[in-house]
Amino acid sequence: MMLNNVSNTKRHILQLWLWVVLFIVKVESRCSNGCDLAFASYYVAKGSNLTYISKIFSQSIPLILKYNLQILSSDIIESGTRINVPFSCLCLNGDFLGHTFKYQTQIGDTYGKIASEVFANLTDEYWVQRVNLFKPVQIPDFAYINVTVNCTCGNRHVSKDYGLFATYPLRPGEDLKSLALNSGVPIMLLEQFNPGSNFSAGSGLVFVPAKG
Structure with missing residues (x-):
């Protein structure tokens, strides 16, 4: 027994x-091993400039300018436009593709404000809170916190022709048709690279093939 x-x-x-x-x-x-290059499609708010953007993304101005030939000045950017900010797309914790940026909080910052205003909806309040230990009502001033932005390196089952992608926050008024027109990517491919995404919502993140 x-x-x-x-x-x-x-x-x-x-x-x-x-x-x-x-x-x-x-x-x-x-997730896979990631890729060396991805873009954050950053919506430029009024009063923003390259010095500020390069600081929050920890990328040099010459490197940002390399992927934004439409910028004529080394610092001034027209508000209401988008620029591509390069970053590496990594497999984080073996769980998902993304990149974690370090951001120094300012007086009056909240997780929601950091996500929507500072990082222009490239992430959301839930994700910022998820990767930090501070409680939402106890965020100290001038402390460094994590800001994680999701990304993708493509899907070979959809197409092997695209290996460079931009994390693209949809804005009010944007939909699948306008995005296809502005990006030059066929509607069918945008849908296949973003299964389950609601392009008509005018909000949320999608991944758009980008030109190097």
């Missing part, structure tokens, strides 16, 4: 070990 109990215990331990291994493999397979 005791031998049976020992045998059952060993079998249970083996089953538990196999379950843990399968769980780890499943978690690790949620």
Whole structure:
């Protein structure tokens, strides 16, 4: 009887070990190794300039200018336009593709304000709060916090022709048709690269193939 109990215990331990291994493999397979280059499609608010944008994204002005040939001045940018801010798209925690930026809080900042105003809806309040330890009502001034922006390196099952993508926050008035027209990407491809996205909502993130 005791031998049976020992045998059952060993079998249970083996089953538990196999379950843990399968769980780890499943978690690790949620994203690939990432890619060296992706873009944040940053909507320029009134009064913003390249010095400010380069600071919050920790990217040099010459590097940003490299991917934005339409900018004539080294600092002044027309408000209401978008620029591509380059960053590396990484597999974070083996769970999802993204990049975590370091941002120094200012007086009066909230997670919602940081997401919507500072980072121009490239992330949202939930994601900013999720990757920080400070409670929403206890965010200290001039402290460095994490701001995670999702990204993608493409989907070879959709198309092998596109490997560079922009994380694109939709704005009011934008829809699938206008995005296809402005980006030059066919409607069908935009839908395939963004399964489940509601392009008519005028908000939320989509991924748009970009030119290097």
